[in-house]
Amino acid sequence: MATFVDILRNEFPQLDAELLQYVTDILDSGRADFESETDLFEAVGELLQDVSRDTKDDDDIRDICQRIYRAMHLENHQLPAQDQVLLQAPIQLSKISDSYEVDEKIQNVMLLKKDQSSTVDVKRLEKAEAKLKSKQEKRSERDLQKSTGNVVMEEASASQAASKKENRIESSGKNKSYDIRIENFDVSFGERVLLTGAELHLATGRRYGLVGRNGLGKTTLLKMLAGRSLRVPSHISILHVEQEVAGDETPALQSVLECDTLRERLLQEEKELNTKISAGRGDGSESLRLSEIYSKLEEIEADKAPARASVILAGLGFKHSMQQQMTKEFSGGWRMRLALARALFARPDLLLLDEPTNMLDVRAILWLECYLQTWPSTILVVSHDRNFLNAVATDIVHLHSQRLEAYRGNFESFLKTKEERLKNQQREYEAQQQYREHIQVFIDRFRYNANRASQVQSKLKLLEKLPELKPVEKDTEVILRFPDGFEKFSPPILQLDEIGFWYSSDQPVFKNLSVSADLDSRICVVGENGAGKSTMLKLLMGELSPVQGIRNAHRNLKIGYFSQHHVDQLDLNISAVELLAKRFSGKTEEEYRHQLGSYGISGELAVRPVASLSGGQKSRVAFAQMTMPCPNFYILDEPTNHLDMETIEALGRALNKFKGGVILVSHDERFIRLVCQELWVCENGGVTRIEGGFDEYRNILQEQFRREGFL
Structure with missing residues (x-):
């Protein structure tokens, strides 16, 4: 050799x-x-x-x-x-x-x-x-x-072509339009190209839903806009609700009011001028300036600001007493709601929302839908919630194949229009293929016939001039499968009997709670944040021990649990393959890859650090980890968070086919309707079964809104 x-x-x-x-x-x-x-x-x-x-x-x-x-x-x-x-x-x-x-x-x-x-x-x-x-x-x-154990994260970048005319108008300050037109731009994440030669047109006052599969770059695009890596006219204000509010000693209501910087500045100046006058240090000009300040405060309706901020906070679930709490006393989820409240109060020219319903319960989602329907400026929102997009969006922007396509109407209109477009595209492609074949037959037949030489040349030129149409690129169908448990056993399977539970004795979470489930159960738990939904799930699993009452579980019951904060369960510094090998040793790499592939984590994704995956891809890794031991009962806490719509639909189908019991907490109306046969409402230290299902629950909430003046 x-x-x-x-x-x-x-x-x-x-x-x-x-x-x-x-x-x-x-x-x-x-x-x-x-x-x-x-x-x-x-x-x-x-x-x-x-x-x-x-x-x-x-x-x-x-x-x-x-x-x-x-x-x-x-x-x-x-x-x-x-x-x-x-x-x-x-x-x-x-x-x-x-x-x-x-x-x-x-x-x-x-x-x-x-x-x-x-x-x-x-x-x-x-x-x-x-x-x-x-x-x-x-x-x-x-x-x-x-x-x-450190992971160096890739960074996103954007590039954009701009004409001299656009630059001249922008630098002159003559551009007063609040429409946004970004043309011929590229976005990359590390070495991966997410968008190439893309166009984004946002008309002022329209509400755009940005949709597309997990990992294609929706969140990255929002970040590029928020950071002005893509050129947005400088006079247009942008707010991106991305990070939770930092906790300090500021009351929640005041934290929201501080977003109106003009009002805060005028009030501060008013206070300083009055202090100067009271101390006798004025020079006589203070009264004139105070008059100007009062006029400006009246113009911006500063006196109505506290009431408006309070309505927004109440709509998002902050009771009156909570509005006076310091921000440092709230959990991360509530601080995210506070960040959303601040953005709604500030009313930017362009509001960027990334999965805003993830942090909200059903009641707050219904309120937000109503509130955004009257939003005066432009919204670009990434959401997996079809009902939310149907209620809020006036337009849909579809991210696929490294480009953006705009559609008028809400999500249902988008689906119909997209389907019609694809049918037309396929018909045009097939018609052109038939025409090409017809011409090619003539060319092949008379290629060596001297009398037809000029006609053959003419046909060849005709073929060259035909535009190159492409067949429809069909998205690969998302398929999830939850392996069935191998054992069948008789009820009772899982019970809480006369349960009492509290973290502190003066604030009981549950009193005399009695619920049960079996291997045929498809139960959805709803209720306001803080009502005890996650606590009840942990009592059902045995992670928390009741203060009073008894938990009964069949000895052969094997529970698979998906946490609302599932990312906390994952080691982000290693790959998905290494994660499964660490948790379930003794199998081959091929077996780990096959398990991950069943949930859409295949090829290069399986060996990348989990930290570099998108939110939806991390959820898929968590599903692969949860189902590896083949449980016969699943308890899922907000499983649809971060998943794209196709994966949510696939998750619903997989749960319906699963031969075992399911209890889940969710705020996604379509998912609840797709999976659940029984609805439990967590409230007032107990659980109420709603006989009319989600429709009845929605009617109850809307009636509450009317009584409270929100509708």
Whole structure:
């Protein structure tokens, strides 16, 4: 078997001893860094091209590099085990790199650089060295990250073409329009291209729903707009509800009021002027300025601001007493609601919302739908909630195939229009294919007929001028499957009997709670945030012990649990494959990959750090982990958060086919209707069964809104 040195000697006889040794050292010390033939070509390809001059072209050099790579690969497998370890260990690579720079043989070759008669381009020698050194540094950095458990996250970037006219108008300050037109822009996340040559037109006063599969870049696009990486006219104010409010001693109501910076500034100035007058330090101009301030405060209706802020907070679930609590006393979920309240109160020209319903209960979602229907400026919202988009959106922007397509109407209108567009596109494509085939038959028939030569040429030109239509690209169907438990057993399966529970005795969460479920159950639990839904799930699982009463569970019951905060259960610094191997040892990598593939985490996604996955992809990893032991009963707390609509539909179908019991907490109306046969409402320290299902519950909430003046 020829070694890589033999291949070099045979293919490049013009290589003198020093230069051959130089190339050999590059290849030898870089063995562990070359992950493909391309890596090897990048390291020495240009140098070898320079050596061979006109005798070999680029394809020849690539073919030789491929043979060298294979030879090196075979040599690696034939090395003694201890030598293999030395070659593959990151610490040894760094030592090789260090010694490589001062090796005498390399110093000898470096003398060639000073010799102007050398047949090798000096710059290419330097380039080969630099490439190898860069690759070794990157590898060392990767190994260091693995050893320390740190993950370096990729960053998003955007680029956009702009005309001189647009730049001139923007810089002159004459652009007074609140419409947003962003044309011919690209968005990338690390090395992945999310959008290319895209266009986004947002008309003022319209409410846009941004939809698309998980991981395609919806959240990244919002961040690019919020950070003005994409050019939005400078006079247009933008608010992106992304992070929770930082906790401090500011009361919740005051935190919302502070968003109106003009009002706050005027009130502060009024206070300072009155203090100056009271202290007798005024110069007489204070009264005139106070008059101007009072006029401006009246103009912006400053006196009505506290009432407006209070209505927004109440709609989002903040009771009157909670509005006076300091922000540091709230949990992360409530601080996210507070961030949303601040944005609604501030009324920016462009409001960016990313899954706003994830943090809300059904009652707050219904209120938000009503509130946004009268929103005066522009909204761009990412949401998986079909009912929410149907109620709020006036337009839909569909992200797919690295581009954006706009549709008028709500989500249901979008589905109908999209289906019609796809049918028309397929019909046009098929008609053109038939026409092409008809012309091609004529060309093939008379290609060698001299009398028809001019007609054949005419037909060929006609074919060339036809626009290239593409067939419809069908989205791959999302399929989830929950493996059935192997045992069937008789009820009772799971019961809470006369349960009393509290975290502090003066605030009982449940009193005399009695509920039960079996292997045929499809139960949905709803209720306001803080009513005890998650606490009840933990009592059912046995994670919390009741203060009073008894929990009964069948001895063969095996529960699979999906937490509302499922990301907290995942180790973000390792890959999904490593995650399953760590949790369920003893299986092959192929088995772990198959399990993840069942939930849409396949190929490169399975070996990337979990931290780099989108929210929906992390949820899929959590599903794969939850179902690995094949439970016969599932308890799911907000399982639809972060999932795209197609995956939510697939999740609903999978739960309906599952031969076991299901209890879930959800705020997604369509999902509840798709899965659940029984509705429990958590309220007032107990659970009430709603006989009329979700329709009855919705009617109850709307009646409450009317009584409270929200509708």
